[in-house]
Amino acid sequence: MAGLSFDLIALQLFAGLALGAIYVLFAIGLSLIFGMLTVVNFAHGAFYMVGAYVGLYLISIGGNFWICLVAVPIVIGLFGLAVERVLIRPLYGRGIDYPLLLTFGLSYVMVECVRIAFGKTGYPFDTPEVLQGAVDIGVGYFPLYRLFVIGATAVVLLALWLFLEKTSYGLIIRAGARDPQIVRVLGVDVSRVWLIVFGIGTAIAGFAGLLAAPLQGVIPEMGGTILAEAFVVTVVGGMGSIGGAVLAGLLVGVVVSMTSLFAPEMAKVSIFALMAIVLIVRPQGFFGRAGLMS
Amino acid sequence: MTNAAQSIKPHRATMGIWYEFATRHRASIVAVVILIFPLVMPFTALAVNILIYGLYALGFNLVFGYLGLLSFGHAALFGTGAYLCGIAIVHLGWPWYAAIAAGIAGGLLMALLIGVLAIRTRGIYFAMVTMALSQCVYYLFYQAVDLTGGENGLRGINVRTIDLFGLRIDFINPMIRYYVIAAFVIAAFFVMSRILASPFGAVIEAVRENEMRARASGYDVTLTRLLTFILSGGFCGLAGALQALHLSIVPIEILHYETSGLVVMIALLGGMGTFFGPMIGAAVFLVLENIVSVWTVHWQLIVGAIFIACVLFFPAGIWGTLIARGRR
Numbered sequence: 001m002a003g004l005s006f007d008l009i010a011l012q013l014f015a016g017l018a019l020g021a022i023y024v025l026f027a028i029g030l031s032l033i034f035g036m037l038t039v040v041n042f043a044h045g046a047f048y049m050v051g052a053y054v055g056l057y058l059i060s061i062g063g064n065f066w067i068c069l070v071a072v073p074i075v076i077g078l079f080g081l082a083v084e085r086v087l088i089r090p091l092y093g094r095g096i097d098y099p100l101l102l103t104f105g106l107s108y109v110m111v112e113c114v115r116i117a118f119g120k121t122g123y124p125f126d127t128p129e130v131l132q133g134a135v136d137i138g139v140g141y142f143p144l145y146r147l148f149v150i151g152a153t154a155v156v157l158l159a160l161w162l163f164l165e166k167t168s169y170g171l172i173i174r175a176g177a178r179d180p181q182i183v184r185v186l187g188v189d190v191s192r193v194w195l196i197v198f199g200i201g202t203a204i205a206g207f208a209g210l211l212a213a214p215l216q217g218v219i220p221e222m223g224g225t226i227l228a229e230a231f232v233v234t235v236v237g238g239m240g241s242i243g244g245a246v247l248a249g250l251l252v253g254v255v256v257s258m259t260s261l262f263a264p265e266m267a268k269v270s271i272f273a274l275m276a277i278v279l280i281v282r283p284q285g286f287f288g289r290a291g292l293m294s
Numbered sequence: 295m296t297n298a299a300q301s302i303k304p305h306r307a308t309m310g311i312w313y314e315f316a317t318r319h320r321a322s323i324v325a326v327v328i329l330i331f332p333l334v335m336p337f338t339a340l341a342v343n344i345l346i347y348g349l350y351a352l353g354f355n356l357v358f359g360y361l362g363l364l365s366f367g368h369a370a371l372f373g374t375g376a377y378l379c380g381i382a383i384v385h386l387g388w389p390w391y392a393a394i395a396a397g398i399a400g401g402l403l404m405a406l407l408i409g410v411l412a413i414r415t416r417g418i419y420f421a422m423v424t425m426a427l428s429q430c431v432y433y434l435f436y437q438a439v440d441l442t443g444g445e446n447g448l449r450g451i452n453v454r455t456i457d458l459f460g461l462r463i464d465f466i467n468p469m470i471r472y473y474v475i476a477a478f479v480i481a482a483f484f485v486m487s488r489i490l491a492s493p494f495g496a497v498i499e500a501v502r503e504n505e506m507r508a509r510a511s512g513y514d515v516t517l518t519r520l521l522t523f524i525l526s527g528g529f530c531g532l533a534g535a536l537q538a539l540h541l542s543i544v545p546i547e548i549l550h551y552e553t554s555g556l557v558v559m560i561a562l563l564g565g566m567g568t569f570f571g572p573m574i575g576a577a578v579f580l581v582l583e584n585i586v587s588v589w590t591v592h593w594q595l596i597v598g599a600i601f602i603a604c605v606l607f608f609p610a611g612i613w614g615t616l617i618a619r620g621r622r
C-alpha cells in the first residue's frame with residue numbers, strides 16, 4: 001500500500017464523482033417519472049442507450065458533439081412523449097405492475113431495433129477534441145472530459161431545479177406529485193403534465209447516454225447494466241426524491257471508484273452491499289417517505 | 295382438494311362442470327398432458343425445455359400470481375439451482391440425485407438471502423430490489439471462476455446413465471431423458487397443488503387480496519411473504535438443477551436479468567395466478583420463439599412486441615382469458 005498517497009485517493013474520488021454524475025442523471029429521470037406517474041420505467045436504460053446511438057449517428061452524418069448535446073435530448077424526449085401517449089397512458093389505473101411490464105417489453109424492442117440498425121457489436125465513441133487531455137486540478141492531472149461530465153450534470157441539475165422550483169409549471173408538477181386528484185379538481189390537465197414529465201425524464205436519460213458514450217463506448221446492451229445500478233441508487237436515495245437521487249448517485253459512484261482502487265474484485269458487488277445495508281438500516285432510503293416503502 | 299382452496303375461488307356455481315373437474319384434478323391433468331406431450335411434439339429437446347421453463351414459471355407464479363409480488367430476480371434462484379447441481383457433480387463427484395437435492399437447497403437458500411432483504415420493501419420496490427440483488431449474484435458467480443468457470447460457464451456436467459434401484463437408465467436417449475425430467479416436474483406440480491390447497495395456500499392469496507385484513511385476522515404477513523418466496527426458490531432451484539443436467543453445461547447467462555424477464559413474460563403470457571398458466575405460457579412462448587428464430591434472428595423484437603400487446607390487451611394471459619370466457 002506504499003503507493004497510496006492522498007493525491008491518488010483524491011483523484012479517485014473525482015473519478016467517482018464523474019461516474020456518479022452519470023448515475024445521478026439516469027436516476028433523477030427515473031425518480032422524476034416515478035414520483036409523478038408512479039411508473040417504474042424499465043425502458044429507461046433503453047432510452048439511455050438510444051441516446052448514445054443517436055449521438056453516434058448524428059456525428060457520423062457530419063454533426064459535432066455540441067450539436068448532439070442539444071439534439072439528442074430533444075430527439076429522445078420527443079420519442080419519450082410518443083411512448084407515454086401511445087403505450088403507457090392506456091395503463092393508468094390498471095395496477096402499478098403493468099406500466100413496469102410494458103416498459104420492460106419495450107426495452108426488448110428498442111434494443112433489438114438498435115441491433116438491426118447498427119449491428120450487434122459496439123462502437124468506440126471519440127471524445128470531442130476540445131475535451132481531450134487532462135488538466136491539473138491541484139491533486140494531479142484529471143481527464144478533462146470527466147470534468148466536463150461533472151459540469152454538464154451540474155448544469156442540468158440547476159436547470160431542472162430552477163424549472164421545478166421557480167416556474168409556475170414546475171409548481172404544477174410538484175403539486176401533481178403530492179396529490180394529482182386535487183390538482184385535477186383545480187382545473188389542471190394532469191395527464192398532460194404526466195406526458196411532459198415522462199418526456200423530460202427520458203430526455204435526461206438520452207443526455208446521460210450521450211455523456212457516458214465517450215467514457216465506455218456504445219453497445220446495444222449498455223442500458224441493462226446501468227438500470228440495475230440505478231435501482232440501487234433510487235433505493236439508497238429514496239424513490240421519488242430528486243435530492244436523494246443526486247446524493248445517492250454520487251455516493252454510489254464514489255463507492256464503485258474507491259472499491260476498484262482498494263479491492264478491484266469487489267467493485268461490481270460493493271454497491272449491492274451498500275443497498276443491502278441501507279435496506280436493513282433505513283428501508284425507505286435517505287430521503288424516502290416512510291409510508292411509500294412499508 | 296380441501297375446502298380452503300375451493301372457497302376462495304369465486305362463482306363456483308356458475309362455472310361449467312369441466313372447469314370444476316379441471317380444478318379438482320389439476321395436477322393429474324398436468325401429469326397426463328406431460329406424459330403424452332412428446333408423442334405429439336416432434337422435437338424432444340424443445341419439449342424438455344418447455345418442461346423445465348414451465349417448472350421455473352410455476353415457481354415464479356407462486357410469488358407473482360398467488361402472492362402478488364412482482365420479482366425481477368428469479369434468475370438468481372434458477373441459476374443458483376443450476377450452478378449448485380453442476381458444482382456438486384463436477385467438483386464434488388456427487389451422484390445425480392444428490393446433485394438435484396443440492397440444486398433445490400441452493401434455490402431455497404438463495405431465496406432466503408434475497409427474500410430477507412427484498413421483503414422489507416413492497417410493491418414496485420420489490421421488483422427493483424430483487425433485480426438489483428440478482429445482478430449482484432450474477433457478478434459473484436461470474437467472479438468465482440474456480441468454482442463456476444466464470445464467463446465460459448460450468449462445463450462437464452456429464453450424466454450418461456442414471457442408476458435407479460439397480461436399474462441403469464440411459465440418460466442420453468432424448469425420450470428417456472424427457473420422461474426422467476418429466477417425473478420430477480410432475481412431482482413438483484403435485485406438491486404445488488398441495489401447497490395451494492392447504493390452509494397456508496389460502497393465507498398466501500389472502501395476503502395478496504387484502505394485506506390489512508390478513509394482518510387483522512392474525513396472520514404474519516411478512517413471514518408469509520418470506521416463506522412463499524423461499525418455497526418459490528425451491529421450485530426454481532429444482533428447475534435449474536434439471537436444466538443443468540439437461541444441457542450438461544451451466545452458461546453464465548442463466549443468471550442474467552433477461553432470464554428473470556423471460557419468466558415474467560412466460561407467466562404473464564400463460565396467465566398469472568392460474569395453475570395451468572405457467573406450463574401453457576412456457577409451451578406457447580418457446581414454440582413461438584423457435585418458429586420466429588427460424589424466420590429471423592431478431593426474435594427479441596417480435597417477442598417484445600407480443601409482450602407489449604399482451605400487457606395492453608390480454609393482461610389475464612391465455613389461460614386467464616379462457617377462464618374468463620368460460621365463466622360468462
